[in-house]
Structures are given as C-alpha cells and as structure tokens.
Amino acid sequence: MDKQDTILIVDDNKSVLSSLELFLKRKIDKVITCSNPNQIPSLLREERIDLVLLDMNFTAGINSGNEGIFWMREILKADPQMVVVLITAYGDVELAVNAMKEGATDFVLKPWDNQKLLATIQSGLALRKAKRELKEVKQQQLQLQQDFSSTLGEFLGKSPSMEAVFKSIQKVAKTDASILILGENGTGKELVAREIHRLSDRANKIFLSVDLGSISETLFESELFGHTKGAFTDAKEDRAGRFQTASGGTLFLDEIGNLSLPMQAKLLTAIQNREITPLGASKPIAVDIRLLCATNKNIKELVKEGSFREDLLYRINTIEIDLPPLRDRGSDILLIAKHYLKQFADKYDKSKLTLSSKAAEKILEYKWPGNVRELKHAMERAVIMCEGDCLEPEEFFSHSSQPKIELGSSPLSLDDAERILIEASIKRHKGNISKVAKELNIGRQTIYRKIEKYGL
Numbered sequence: 001m002d003k004q005d006t007i008l009i010v011d012d013n014k015s016v017l018s019s020l021e022l023f024l025k026r027k028i029d030k031v032i033t034c035s036n037p038n039q040i041p042s043l044l045r046e047e048r049i050d051l052v053l054l055d056m057n058f059t060a061g062i063n064s065g066n067e068g069i070f071w072m073r074e075i076l077k078a079d080p081q082m083v084v085v086l087i088t089a090y091g092d093v094e095l096a097v098n099a100m101k102e103g104a105t106d107f108v109l110k111p112w113d114n115q116k117l118l119a120t121i122q123s124g125l126a127l128r129k130a131k132r133e134l135k136e137v138k139q140q141q142l143q144l145q146q147d148f149s150s151t152l153g154e155f156l157g158k159s160p161s162m163e164a165v166f167k168s169i170q171k172v173a174k175t176d177a178s179i180l181i182l183g184e185n186g187t188g189k190e191l192v193a194r195e196i197h198r199l200s201d202r203a204n205k206i207f208l209s210v211d212l213g214s215i216s217e218t219l220f221e222s223e224l225f226g227h228t229k230g231a232f233t234d235a236k237e238d239r240a241g242r243f244q245t246a247s248g249g250t251l252f253l254d255e256i257g258n259l260s261l262p263m264q265a266k267l268l269t270a271i272q273n274r275e276i277t278p279l280g281a282s283k284p285i286a287v288d289i290r291l292l293c294a295t296n297k298n299i300k301e302l303v304k305e306g307s308f309r310e311d312l313l314y315r316i317n318t319i320e321i322d323l324p325p326l327r328d329r330g331s332d333i334l335l336i337a338k339h340y341l342k343q344f345a346d347k348y349d350k351s352k353l354t355l356s357s358k359a360a361e362k363i364l365e366y367k368w369p370g371n372v373r374e375l376k377h378a379m380e381r382a383v384i385m386c387e388g389d390c391l392e393p394e395e396f397f398s399h400s401s402q403p404k405i406e407l408g409s410s411p412l413s414l415d416d417a418e419r420i421l422i423e424a425s426i427k428r429h430k431g432n433i434s435k436v437a438k439e440l441n442i443g444r445q446t447i448y449r450k451i452e453k454y455g456l
C-alpha cells in the first residue's frame with residue numbers, strides 16, 4: 001500500500017497553527033499540529049512524519065530564532081533524513097539561510113502565500129520520498145551483498161603469484177586508496193574487489209559493482225550520476241545514480257578500459273571532485289566512495305595509443321593488483337578444479353564423483369583462455385553430464401565439437417540460431433564480451449553461460 005504523506009506543523013501561535021492546518025488539511029494526507037515544541041521528540045517517535053514545518057521563534061518576546069534552530073537540530077538528530085521547512089518573519093531571512101546551511105531544506109516567510117507554501121511542502125515531500133527510497137535501496141543492496149558474499153565461497157590459490165595477490169589485498173584493504181585490478185577475463189577481478197571491500201572499514205556499507213562495458217554512451221551520465229524528474233523525456237521521476245547509491249561504501253567500476261574518451265572526461269570530473277551533478281540538477285552532490293576499478297585491457301597501451309586518458313589512469317591506479325592468468329598458476333588449477341568438483345557434486349547429488357588422473361592431467365595441460373570462470377563452468381557441466389563415478393577427459397573437452405550450422409541452412413532450431421548469432425557477434429567484436437552483451441542486449445553473465453553451453 002502507498003504510504004500517506006504526513007506533516008507536522010509546530011508553532012506556538014494558535015491562530016497561525018489553525019489557519020495553516022485549515023489550508024493544508026485539504027491538500028496533504030495527514031496534518032498534525034503542535035503548539036508546544038517540547039512534544040516534538042515524542043511525536044517523531046509515535047508518528048511516521050515526513051516533513052516538519054517549524055516556526056523559528058517560540059517564546060513571546062524573544063526573537064533570536066535560537067529556539068527554532070535548537071528544535072531543528074533536535075529533529076535532525078532524531079532523524080537525519082527528515083525534511084524541515086522553517087517558517088519565519090521577514091527580518092529573520094539571514095537566520096533562515098544559516099539554518100539551511102545546518103540542514104533545513106527550505107524556509108517560508110510570514111505572512112505566507114498559500115500556493116507558494118504548498119509548492120514548498122510538496123517538493124519537500126518529494127525529497128523525503130527520494131531520500132527514503134535511496135535508503136531502502138542501500139539496505140536492499142547491503143542485504144543482497146551479504147547474501148551474495150555468503151554464497152560467493154572461497155578465493156583459492158597457493159601459487160606464489162596468488163600469495164602475492166592476497167598479500168597486496170591485505171595491505172591495501174584498510175586504506176582508502178584507489179585500486180586498479182588488472183587481469184584477463186574470468187581471473188577473479190571482481191572477487192579481489194569484494195575481498196578488499198570485505199576487509200576494509202567500509203565492510204558494513206554498500207559494495208556496488210557497475211559493468212561500464214554494458215552502459216551505453218547515451219545512458220552513461222544518468223546511470224552513474226542520476227537525474228532529476230524531467231531532465232529528459234523518459235525521466236519520470238528523480239533517480240539517484242550509482243555514485244550516490246554507493247556513497248559511504250565501495251564503488252567497483254568494471255571494464256573501465258572500455259570507456260570512450262567523452263565518458264572518461266565525465267568520470268574524471270566526478271572522481272577528482274568527489275561530487276556529482278545529476279542530469280537536470282543545478283547543484284552538485286558530494287559523494288564519499290572508495291573507488292575500485294578493473295579492466296582486462298592493457299591500459300598503459302591504451303594510454304600510449306591515446307584512447308585512455310593518462311590523468312584518469314593516475315586517479316584510479318594509486319595501487320595496481322595484477323591477477324595472473326589461470327594457466328600461470330601451476331597446481332592452483334587442480335586445487336580450484338577439485339574445489340568446484342566437490343561443490344557441484346554436492347549440489348547435483350553426486351557426492352561420490354572423483355576426477356580420473358587422466359582428466360587431472362588434461363586439466364593441467366589445457367590453457368583455460370576463459371580462466372577460472374571457464375574452469376568453474378567446465379566442472380559444473382562435467383558433473384551434470386557424467387554418468388559414472390569418475391570424471392574422464394571427454395567430459396571436459398569434447399563438447400566444442402558441435403556441428404557447424406549456418407543461418408539459411410535448414411532445419412534450424414532456436415538454439416542453433418542463438419549459437420550462430422552469438423558466435424558471429426564474438427567474431428565481430430574480437431572476443432570483447434561486453435560489446436557482445438551490448439549488441440545482443442543481454443547480460444555478460446548470460447553470454448558466458450551461452451558460450452559454455454554452445455562450447456564457443
């Protein structure tokens with residue numbers, strides 16, 4: 001059910017209070033009045049108030065405005081997200097402006113104009129709604145993230161190169177330094193980012209992962225920095241961008257090497273100033289984020305070519321963590337393979353499954369171009385397909401010999417058509433999965449699943 005808007009009006013002048021109530025009762029769902037500010041704390045506890053319309057001066061004869069400021073601070077202490085609109089006499093404008101610096105949302109001058117007052121209250125209520133939604137989204141994200149972390153499982157590796165990675169993570173986690181994580185597709189870059197966040201002082205705050213490779217040029221600003229209602233045709237209401245949602249926590253920008261130069265310029269401004277301006281907004285908003293970025297590209301090469309800004313690179317790579325490809329991790333390959341064998345054997349009720357020594361040999365020899373992601377999917381597929389108690393090499397390495405089918409030859413199943421489209425797109429984009437995902441308008445993870453399914 002939609003929540004009703006509730007406002008609280010606090011003024012010790014009873015005639016002001018009743019005329020405000022009379023007018024606003026017809027326009028707002030619920031209006032509560034109070035002439036004694038000492039009741040504010042209990043009203044805030046008992047009612048679900050969205051906005052407080054607060055008089056600046058309470059005690060007759062004293063016009064310092066300090067009473068209003070005092071109560072405004074108390075309200076914001078009890079609920080930092082509360083929208084407080086001050087109601088004040090002409091002479092108090094400077095005071096009201098100072099109060100706004102302390103957290104009041106707006107002020108209205110006495111004698112007030114009913115329509116202006118209503119407009120102020122309505123935009124205050126819209127702000128309250130946006131603040132509440134943002135808080136809810138953050139809570140949901142936190143919950144999802146906790147659920148995700150508990151299912152994420154272990155980050156495995158005993159090889160010297162992975163030991164060095166774990167050591168770097170330990171060293172940098174507690175700092176707020178920007179980290180650039182480098183490595184081929186599927187080497188575990190997101191896992192590194194999540195691990196840094198988990199070990200950081202922001203662990204109880206949000207971790208927000210953004211796949212920059214799948215955000216189009218036109219949506220880039222509104223996705224990252226948000227927009228106000230009406231900023232463009234489809235902007236039906238205010239929306240917070242990823243930077244604002246991640247504020248207080250960690251923002252992980254994946255595939256940063258795929259950004260165009262104009263997008264890089266916009267990102268640089270946000271990172272440099274630690275503030276963003278939503279599309280259509282007039283004022284910037286400060287954001288407090290720990291920035292982690294990742295790419296599978298050779299970013300220094302991109303800088304040399306002129307397709308990645310050097311100043312942006314310096315902002316994001318205070319520290320670099322380089323993940324080695326799986327093929328260079330020696331016996332880690334088997335360690336990870338056995339880990340996933342057990343995990344999927346349990347999942348699919350085949351707990352007796354073992355790995356034959358031939359299969360282990362082949363797994364060690366193979367180059368795993370899709371790295372850990374490919375190995376993990378290969379184990380899952382093998383566990384599902386295996387009919388005996390022992391996994392043999394055929395279960396891993398025979399699936400890619402699917403017959404070649406071309407569009408136009410018949411008959412053609414939906415799966416065949418899908419496979420041909422994905423294969424062609426991968427070729428067209430020279431293996432850049434983000435571009436494939438964008439072109440076919442499906443998520444990157446789905447593309448990876450299809451690649452596995454069709455053995456591409």
Ligand SMILES: Nc1ncnc2c1ncn2[C@@H]1O[C@H](COP(=O)(O)OP(=O)(O)OP(=O)(O)O)[C@@H](O)[C@H]1O
Binds near residue numbers: 186336372376
């Ligand atoms: N060392 C590891 N131990 C166990 N599982 C791992 C390890 N590294 C990666 N994985 C698993 O492999 C999969 C891919 O990892 P992840 O998404 O972190 O890679 P990535 O480098 O960010 O990929 P991409 O470049 O495509 O964004 C995940 O399911 C992850 O849990």
